[in-house]
Amino acid sequence: MTELKNDRFLRALMRQPVDRTPLWIMRQAGRYLPEYRATRAKAGSFMQLCQNAELACEVTLQPLARFDLDAAILFSDILTVPDAMGLGLGFYEGEGPRFSNPVRTAADIDRLPIPDPEGELKYVMNAVRTIRHELHGRVPLIGFSGSPWTLAAYMVEGEGSREFSKAKAMMFDRPDLMERLLDKLIDSVAAYLNGQIAAGAQAVMIFDTWGGMLSPRDYLRFSLEPMQKIIAKLTREADGRRVPVVVFTKGGGQWLESMADCGADALGIDWTTDLGSARQRVGHKVALQGNMDPNVLYASTERIREEVASVLAAYGHGSGHVFNLGHGIHPGINPEHVSALVNALHELSPAYHANTN
Amino acid sequence: MTELKNDRFLRALMRQPVDRTPLWIMRQAGRYLPEYRATRAKAGSFMQLCQNAELACEVTLQPLARFDLDAAILFSDILTVPDAMGLGLGFYEGEGPRFSNPVRTAADIDRLPIPDPEGELKYVMNAVRTIRHELHGRVPLIGFSGSPWTLAAYMVEGEGSREFSKAKAMMFDRPDLMERLLDKLIDSVAAYLNGQIAAGAQAVMIFDTWGGMLSPRDYLRFSLEPMQKIIAKLTREADGRRVPVVVFTKGGGQWLESMADCGADALGIDWTTDLGSARQRVGHKVALQGNMDPNVLYASTERIREEVASVLAAYGHGSGHVFNLGHGIHPGINPEHVSALVNALHELSPAYHANTN
Numbered sequence: 001m002t003e004l005k006n007d008r009f010l011r012a013l014m015r016q017p018v019d020r021t022p023l024w025i026m027r028q029a030g031r032y033l034p035e036y037r038a039t040r041a042k043a044g045s046f047m048q049l050c051q052n053a054e055l056a057c058e059v060t061l062q063p064l065a066r067f068d069l070d071a072a073i074l075f076s077d078i079l080t081v082p083d084a085m086g087l088g089l090g091f092y093e094g095e096g097p098r099f100s101n102p103v104r105t106a107a108d109i110d111r112l113p114i115p116d117p118e119g120e121l122k123y124v125m126n127a128v129r130t131i132r133h134e135l136h137g138r139v140p141l142i143g144f145s146g147s148p149w150t151l152a153a154y155m156v157e158g159e160g161s162r163e164f165s166k167a168k169a170m171m172f173d174r175p176d177l178m179e180r181l182l183d184k185l186i187d188s189v190a191a192y193l194n195g196q197i198a199a200g201a202q203a204v205m206i207f208d209t210w211g212g213m214l215s216p217r218d219y220l221r222f223s224l225e226p227m228q229k230i231i232a233k234l235t236r237e238a239d240g241r242r243v244p245v246v247v248f249t250k251g252g253g254q255w256l257e258s259m260a261d262c263g264a265d266a267l268g269i270d271w272t273t274d275l276g277s278a279r280q281r282v283g284h285k286v287a288l289q290g291n292m293d294p295n296v297l298y299a300s301t302e303r304i305r306e307e308v309a310s311v312l313a314a315y316g317h318g319s320g321h322v323f324n325l326g327h328g329i330h331p332g333i334n335p336e337h338v339s340a341l342v343n344a345l346h347e348l349s350p351a352y353h354a355n356t357n
Numbered sequence: 358m359t360e361l362k363n364d365r366f367l368r369a370l371m372r373q374p375v376d377r378t379p380l381w382i383m384r385q386a387g388r389y390l391p392e393y394r395a396t397r398a399k400a401g402s403f404m405q406l407c408q409n410a411e412l413a414c415e416v417t418l419q420p421l422a423r424f425d426l427d428a429a430i431l432f433s434d435i436l437t438v439p440d441a442m443g444l445g446l447g448f449y450e451g452e453g454p455r456f457s458n459p460v461r462t463a464a465d466i467d468r469l470p471i472p473d474p475e476g477e478l479k480y481v482m483n484a485v486r487t488i489r490h491e492l493h494g495r496v497p498l499i500g501f502s503g504s505p506w507t508l509a510a511y512m513v514e515g516e517g518s519r520e521f522s523k524a525k526a527m528m529f530d531r532p533d534l535m536e537r538l539l540d541k542l543i544d545s546v547a548a549y550l551n552g553q554i555a556a557g558a559q560a561v562m563i564f565d566t567w568g569g570m571l572s573p574r575d576y577l578r579f580s581l582e583p584m585q586k587i588i589a590k591l592t593r594e595a596d597g598r599r600v601p602v603v604v605f606t607k608g609g610g611q612w613l614e615s616m617a618d619c620g621a622d623a624l625g626i627d628w629t630t631d632l633g634s635a636r637q638r639v640g641h642k643v644a645l646q647g648n649m650d651p652n653v654l655y656a657s658t659e660r661i662r663e664e665v666a667s668v669l670a671a672y673g674h675g676s677g678h679v680f681n682l683g684h685g686i687h688p689g690i691n692p693e694h695v696s697a698l699v700n701a702l703h704e705l706s707p708a709y710h711a712n713t714n
Contacts, residue, residue, distance in 0.1 A: 168652035
């Protein structure tokens with residue numbers, strides 16, 4: 001494998017000294033970039049873009065051509081796994097994703113296969129291999145999956161939802177069924193992430209988009225514990241290097257202490273939690289990734305710079321911080337504003353690492 | 358005024374001894390009740406229902422006829438205030454509320470009047486007077502308003518939104534403008550709530566539905582501080598009794614310590630925060646109201662009972678707890694399941710007050 005030229009991201013995840021705070025942006029390959037929209041149009045549908053390794057690689061690399069970022073992230077979708085389990089994923093204009101075969105009964109759950117990463121999901125592995133090759137060691141490649149709870153919520157509900165009432169109804173009324181579904185997802189996601197690591201992913205992230213809608217007790221049981229079980233099954237070394245795991249529960253700011261014990265190397269943090277107090281609460285157990293409100297990027301470049309300064313100051317001196325937004329970048333953001341963010345970070349962050357190297 | 362026959366709710370808000378934990382349910386007068394749907398159909402539109410004091414009173418009393426609840430809440434909408442400020446509120450089928458004149462510029466803000474509660478909002482005051490009269494002192498009547506930040510978010514955005522990006526863009530880019538808008542709303546909401554208290558409301562609640570989408574710093578400045586300023590302006594006694602104030606920031610579980618100092622008598626808590634740890638964190642400063650996940654009401658009556666037991670156990674012994682959901686009851690809930698909740702609470706809660714009277 002080609003030597004990694006920029007390992008700031010991996011070092012920061014391991015809380016090792018860096019020269020400046022590394023940065024990547026959730027959904028950095030996305031609709032806010034005109035070049036992405038062009039490739040997307042060429043591909044046809046969103047899923048066709050995910051399934052075409054060359055085009056998925058193309059869009060993965062686009063933000064790196066524009067901005068000096070410290071990591072690439074596989075272009076894909078968290079719903080590829082349920083799709084490979086036979087749920088029939090469709091994306092409908094102005095509606096978001098929907099499954100034609102949602103999971104509602106014990107029989108539905110028992111029917112679900114554990115997808116083979118190099119079988120039904122081979123297109124994702126191919127994308128990982130292609131991207132890793134085309135990166136030529138410039139920055140590390142992040143693989144990812146949705147969390148079991150987040151996938152289960154979509155699979156039972158059948159579509160996105162503000163409340164996920166059907167998924168919660170199953171959780172409250174038939175916790176045994178929900179756990180049976182989660183068990184299948186633990187195996188599926190672990191195999192999927194291990195497949196990505198074998199294919200070349202140098203770090204992996206678990207997106208727990210809907211964990212924050214649970215009560216503390218239900219979060220521990222139905223969201224965090226399944227993630228912990230996955231992490232225990234993951235290959236943690238590749239090419240002689242640690243493969244760090246990042247867990248991100250959107251809206252999980254109240255549970256950071258528990259999350260810090262789940263076996264992850266780092267936690268994603270959204271903007272509703274102060275990064276400084278988060279750091280205090282997790283101690284030396286994990287690094288932190290985040291946490292600027294994506295809406296700040298609608299503001300002036302001066303204001304963006306102020307907010308970058310404020311996020312850096314909140315985390316404070318030393319390594320263990322990966323700069324990111326607290327959620328995906330919005331399609332309406334002007335790419336110039338992302339440049340302002342990158343420039344501010346490059347200018348302001350070295351001071352936080354000056355005496356720690 | 359008629360003597361109040363059931364003051365459990367007011368006593369619990371003041372952390373005075375009660376015989377059992379009082380209960381009301383957010384949106385207890387609502388679409389899950391067939392009798393509500395009948396009155397709503399008779400009224401015409403949702404706003405016509407709000408504007409007709411007799412019909413608003415009718416739906417307010419409906420849940421009390423079915424269930425042994427400890428408080429009534431004015432039937433109205435948080436957007437009545439912006440509507441009275443000239444924004445032109447409309448409700449559109451399957452879309453939710455929308456303003457025809459959203460607020461975007463300094464001139465838009467400067468044009469906004471402070472509505473006279475007995476002028477443009479007299480229909481709300483009439484509803485309060487009618488309901489208070491028709492309650493005959495059976496239970497106390499709760500008045501309410503949206504928080505300034507929540508109203509401002511709707512007013513700038515023009516409609517409901519997952520992100521409220523336009524409102525946040527104003528907040529980030531022109532905090533001076535956002536504060537000018539919030540100042541108008543502080544005066545408007547304070548006058549509106551004082552009007553309701555004068556008309557007969559015996560407690561008031563401020564719904565901060567969108568405070569939880571802010572960073573900790575922005576929450577304190579743009580959401581909590583305006584609520585604090587309102588509370589400082591409120592009439593706190595009527596008929597020789599304290600008029601308690603409840604502040605509910607949905608998703609505000611991380612900020613309870615700050616909220617406990619805002620001058621409110623009680624805080625609303627959603628289900629993402631454990632009620633026992635919330636109680637520890639706020640100490641003796643405030644009572645707590647909540648916090649069962651509304652989705653539990655989709656589950657079996659046995660499961661509902663278990664969850665009631667678990668919420669009661671989390672708060673523990675002694676007064677200072679008003680049982681409620683952590684958000685409004687859903688339209689799809691079977692009213693029988695609400696009976697199961699009420700029965701479970703009546704059966705299980707006296708034990709938590711046995712030695713404290």
